[in-house]
Amino acid sequence: MITELSIDYKIESVYLIETILIDGSVERGTCFSISNNILVTANHIILNPKEIKIFLSSDDYYNNKYIQGVYLYGNDSLDIAFIQLIDHELTHSIELYATSVNIDNQVFACGYPAEKEHYFSPIKVAITNNFDHMISKEYSFEVSQSITISNYKGMSGAPILYEGTCIGVLVVQQGNNTLYAISVKDLIKNDHIKNIITENNINIKIQEGINYKSPEHPISPFKYCINCNIDHPGIKGIEIGFTFKNWNINNFTESAYDWIIDYCLSFKEQANFLGKNKRSLFKFARMKYPKDDLDALGDLCLHIAIRESYKTIPIMSKVFDINNKTFSCTHVVLNFDSIELWMGASSVNTNIEDAIKSAVANIEYIMDITSLKNRLFTLTNEIDESWPHQDKLKRLANPSLDLEDRFDKIIIPVFLMHDSDLIKNYDKNSFLNLFNQHIQECRSYLKNHINSEIISLLDLRVFCFPVLNSMTLNEALLAELNS
Template sequence: MSIQDKLKFLKLIVHSETPPCGVTGLCGGYELRQWRYGQFATWLFDNHLLDFALTHSDLDKISQSNAVERIRSAAKNVFQSDNLKRGEFGELVLHGIIKEVYGTIPAVSKIYFKDGPNETVKGFDAVHIVANDNDLELWLGEVKFYNDFARAVRDIVPEINDHFKTDYLKKEFAAITNKIDRSFPHYDKLVKLLDPNTSLDDVFKCICVPVLLTYDSDLVKTHREFNQAYLDEIVPDIQANLKYFSDRVTCPVKIHLFLLPLEDKAQLSQTLLNKLKAWQSI
């Protein structure tokens, strides 16, 4: 199945797994010559909110009698404020993208473990796995849901560097282990992989870091259709941004960069906030 066939909503601009850093460029697309803000929010919430904001056990317990309550609870778990600068929407977008493109399985719902409805949770922005035969690949995500590409790179590169220092990783692995739902189907294998007695040399062979960067794009604003003329301009732009990022980051594990150029990040954030509030009120 092609990458585009796997995507439920987003349009594929380019996809490459060429080392040292793979790249997937994506677009929200257009309808009637307008960028699809509302449809983007509907796709994201309908397909990805529940397993982003609920534990594996809670998902298993959803039934006809409690479905509305669970949906409302999931929406409230994200955050309950009007702050459009929060990072949860970016985390949700990354969560949805890697599920669809690579078939990842969320291992930990970070959102569920907040101390309060508007608290932030530190650490990796996504903790997913890919099950390959008898092995697990651990996907530790990083996101910058920004309107400026250069600023997103500037802010995310030191975070990636810091997050792969030995002391930080050991502490983060311990925190992740404590949050894995025991009903998670790959619980035993994942706990063994994250065990402090497992050498990081072995763990690094099993890690991929999906990095999502969003940014406002003049090309997205200029074009009104997802067609060949759009692709002819946006593909070189994606490749240039990949080089800009790759030239500035060093990491001991595999990185895959997801680039999502937007028409207006502020408008998308407001649309997502409106959808979140609607789900919180059902």
Template structure:
């Protein structure tokens, strides 16, 4: 595992202090506000903090933490803490996995012997102790030659396929390290597991690798989780104050195959990229500007979620063509049905009015049932949770009994002054103002009763000019 592949921005130096007594460990985020670490690094009635970067640790700039209660850790070396006034933009996905001897895992933490410099290493499971009720750890892993003293690494995440499946608690002699599994930790949380809004994935989800997709220039530069609906501000960046439109167009063209062709269609064509692209361009409605918004939505969902191959459709409703992409997203052992809506207009007001109209037309009980049938007709033997997926097609069951969760992702594209007259100094401030406006307009706009019962996620994407963007994209695709 390369250093760049470790979730470095989600793992932190932890400090506990009571008077002159200081303890140090490693902690990591398991939700937007909660971190996990080893209990023996915590001073009773002390002050607790984490450091978002090694440089912050050296300068003493920390994030204050408070202990969380309401769970049984009397006989287990773990503790949960919550940020007092900080929210993580992302966190490590947790996995409940029964590992086997010799399976490969990865560890990242901050040993005291290296000061503020992290240590990352690959090891293997050497012993399973989970069936020994008197054992204080779940399994053991082999020590490595790159670290001699693991003090400071207590609380480090143990990773399997990118998911945290355990936490390092103690060094044993010169040969092994003791690990407490996420499975054992979460089982002791009881009702607090849901109270803290935690999630855990199972091996089938963890080992599922969704189809590869092209790179994307999208970056989520603002993620507002504090209020409903959640709005993510998307940006592609600037170079010498010039918006990266040409990069966006090149990347977006690469996504046409992923968007337009189903997994079965791609298999039928075979590994012939030129043929696949030609077929994708044939299927893509290049003469309709609204399709570009749906393509952007597809890119954003695939980039940020573990998805099962998707169905993207054109719907004829009231004589109009409406575009809507459907995704099955695997998240924390649950099957989520994502039913997309998008709008691309010159102003935000126009875009929101348009997307609300699309939602009212697309999101109905009958429409959801139709989508479920189409999706299940494409089930592939390589997909995980096949039994759960087949259940989606059972029209004798109410919709809420067929899926664990329905998500409505909305992608709004509009021309914006913050892109046309870009100013590095106040870009994020003005972007936040646009996000607040977007949320207010959306919340007061839709009247669809189903929408009020499901989880709405919004992507706001300001561009310099939608007409020139669409025209340039159309020229590139039509070459």
């Protein structure tokens, strides 16, 4: 346990901080070292300090043994402050990592919540949202809460850690289930903070391609009303909403219409198109949409869901391999310093169990060695020179490498579209509770149909989309595309 605390939570570099303010009041929180004499914490803890006390351990706090620090720099809008120690040098510190963060990544944090008195609390949480796409944003990303802590007062200033490096700082709790953090990526945009890091030779790693943004996409028709991660695999529940108890089928088809170019044409194909205008590009994309294949509707929805939820870079949509089996969409994700290969498995059916059976067959085909090699070879031709990590992307189809050496990680997003009484018998008051029950049934079906060893090995991201009638929905979309 001590080794785990040292490696994952960096406990030797995380301290309890207590500030005596000018008005005599006392603030308490968490801080951590980024060098032998520089600490980071939340600014609201040490605003207008008279005295800053740093307790290096729980025992030190109990024995009132502390070292002193001075306020070096603080930023109220970022809620971040830097402290310099007086006449003391530390032996441990945490490396900073300026990186983009993606939803569902597991991260670690450790701090001193007041409800635990003076004892540290290590927590393992997941990133639940990020705000990279927002120009006006107060925070960088949010993380889930831990079941071991109910009130996070005292945790402000705790480092958010990934593989032993600090990717952000916890600054605030809002409501019962949301924690907000400021990323190191956003911190170093501040000139004062950048100077402190440079002048003090503080270790910082900057992610390759950090400023790259995945291609813009249209507005999604989906609402992600449930995000259930209590067990593996995690499942997101999707709906398109109701207006006066009428299912919003027209809203869906109108939004999906705008996604046809993004789905049917790779970024490279769009860039090389020689047509006159956007309408010509749409017609070209529409010709490529497999209108006679109902499963294409599920694949289109999968494309939309992962583009919106995970900032993926689409490389290719559904294509046929040499065995006339279809590839669902293939995307990549820039995740920390690695490239994740996202290979989709979608299905459309009249009931959830048959939809899962079909998706499981697709998953098994995806993991077939020959199928995987074929997909890697096909997608390499679609890689655009403007994307970051060119060496890693081109590594995907390098025949001189062993298959497992061609990528950093495989993610299989699964999209399950199925007819459901949940939509047919819609009741506003009971909908979310019934949807939650439906999600649990979905997970149970998945576990029954997928080998348990495969479930533990694969990183599945599942979307569950109950519909009124999949055939009717598909016909409405085709009518919209040809209007």
